[in-house]
Amino acid sequence: MRLRAVFPVLAVAALTLLSACGFRPLYATSGDNYNTAANMARVNVALINDRVGQVTRNALIETLTPRGQVASPLYDLKVTVTESTSGQGFTKDNEATISDYLISGNYELTRRSDSKVLRKGNVRARTSYNIVDSDFASIEAESAARNDAARNLAQQLANQVAIGLRSQ
Secondary structure, three states: OHHHHHHHHHHHHHHHHHHHOOOOOOOOOOOOOOOHHHHHOOEEEOOOOHHHHHHHHHHHHHHHOOOOOOOOOOEEEEEEEEEEEEEEEEOOOOOEEEEEEEEEEEEEEEEOOOOOEEEEEEEEEEEEEEOOOOHHHHHHHHHHHHHHHHHHHHHHHHHHHHHHHHOO
């Protein structure tokens, strides 16, 4: 019973401390005249090699510019993607029954006007899929895992772009 009485006080104290440290919600539009979604739409996403790069780029463009790309972007985003798989869960005959799929993306967000790097780094996405006796089913499972990881990576990249644009 006492904990219920203390919880609102702790919540108010936590919110006060967050505002004191300069915390700002990423997608908030009130308070300052900054609009994250509008600025994200001004990012040009460079071509990414390989099929998984294309899937990542398409998902990233859908996230950054849901209303379509602008004619004159202010920022450039370059991404290089690497992928790997590793077998997990082995049988007695030393055959993998589960595979981990890892996709990694190095990114660099630059402002076009002065070529200043706003944010760069590396993000990763991992997913697993079953390896079964049917070759077709295993290939389809790997393809689905690849697409899921690419969409996850694109979401992480979009978050990094939002942070980079917000902190400039």
